[in-house]
Amino acid sequence: MSEHVVKGAELLSRVPNISTENFTSGPWNITATRSSMMQSMCSAQCSAQCSAPSNEIPLSDMCPVCEYNSSLSLPHLPEMVFPRNTLRLEYKPNRSGIAFNPLDALKQVNATSDPLKVAVTQAWRETRTHSEHLANTVDPFDWTFSTDYKGSEFGECLSVSETDERIDLDRLRVRESILFYQDLILYEDELSDHGVAKLHVKMRLMESGFFILLRFFLRVDDVLARIRDTRVYHRAGTNYLLREYTAKEGELTPVPDVHSDPMPLQQAHLLNNPDLLAKYIPIKEEIFQRIDLSIS
Numbered sequence: 001m002s003e004h005v006v007k008g009a010e011l012l013s014r015v016p017n018i019s020t021e022n023f024t025s026g027p028w029n030i031t032a033t034r035s036s037m038m039q040s041m042c043s044a045q046c047s048a049q050c051s052a053p054s055n056e057i058p059l060s061d062m063c064p065v066c067e068y069n070s071s072l073s074l075p076h077l078p079e080m081v082f083p084r085n086t087l088r089l090e091y092k093p094n095r096s097g098i099a100f101n102p103l104d105a106l107k108q109v110n111a112t113s114d115p116l117k118v119a120v121t122q123a124w125r126e127t128r129t130h131s132e133h134l135a136n137t138v139d140p141f142d143w144t145f146s147t148d149y150k151g152s153e154f155g156e157c158l159s160v161s162e163t164d165e166r167i168d169l170d171r172l173r174v175r176e177s178i179l180f181y182q183d184l185i186l187y188e189d190e191l192s193d194h195g196v197a198k199l200h201v202k203m204r205l206m207e208s209g210f211f212i213l214l215r216f217f218l219r220v221d222d223v224l225a226r227i228r229d230t231r232v233y234h235r236a237g238t239n240y241l242l243r244e245y246t247a248k249e250g251e252l253t254p255v256p257d258v259h260s261d262p263m264p265l266q267q268a269h270l271l272n273n274p275d276l277l278a279k280y281i282p283i284k285e286e287i288f289q290r291i292d293l294s295i296s
Contacts, residue, residue, distance in 0.1 A: 035084035096155025102186035114140035163290035250281035
């Protein structure tokens with residue numbers, strides 16, 4: 001057996017189970033890749049190879065654990081990372097487009113300071129005393145894994161600009177047959193039972209166009225709720241995308257008296273439902289963009 005074949009078999013054994021679904025609609029190639037959850041440690045076969053300096057080993061030759069640790073400055077990763085979960089939309093005329101993946105999203109997490117200094121921070125760290133990354137660092141980081149990731153644009157024939165045009169929500173409410181649908185979790189962490197941090201992307205394709213929702217949802221119990229939504233819309237027959245980013249955040253004040261009625265933001269059905277919770281949280285930031293896919 002050739003050395004190339006042996007190496008390929010070894011690499012395949014390190015990669016989590018992967019399935020890919022492709023769909024073509026007009027000028028768009030859509031690819032959804034789904035993988036199993038990343039292991040907490042790299043495989044024995046990979047350890048010897050990835051122990052060398054990262055600049056000597058191509059990322060494509062690393063297992064997901066080593067690839068992520070080499071690409072990120074975070075001392076710890078979320079409990080659940082789906083390393084190959086990716087939604088990719090390519091505009092065929094110029095091979096430009098947008099993609100959504102966990103690695104690029106985690107690059108947007110603050111790796112040098114803790115913007116949320118609350119009582120649960122110490123408890124969260126104590127549950128991770130086994131982590132060599134935390135044991136070897138004194139630098140804080142954003143342990144809520146909050147990200148303002150809005151997707152990864154690719155291709156040279158693409159431009160992003162501010163716009164006054166808005167996504168037509170009334171058009172999206174019209175019932176249509178769904179030709180293609182995806183819901184991918186990129187990463188998730190339960191914050192040591194102090195809440196939840198979750199990033200996932202959903203897409204639906206109709207005859208009239210497609211709509212994408214990328215949502216980061218954070219709930220730190222008795223502290224705050226944070227929702228960062230990126231909506232991307234394409235109307236069939238056009239050569240541009242509309243992207244709207246909305247960041248919301250609100251405090252979750254503990255209920256002082258167990259016999260009193262809980263405040264709206266402390267009701268369980270709200271805390272576990274970002275769609276309902278978002279109605280009670282004030283907007284902190286909004287960005288409206290147009291992504292042009294001109295042919296050159």
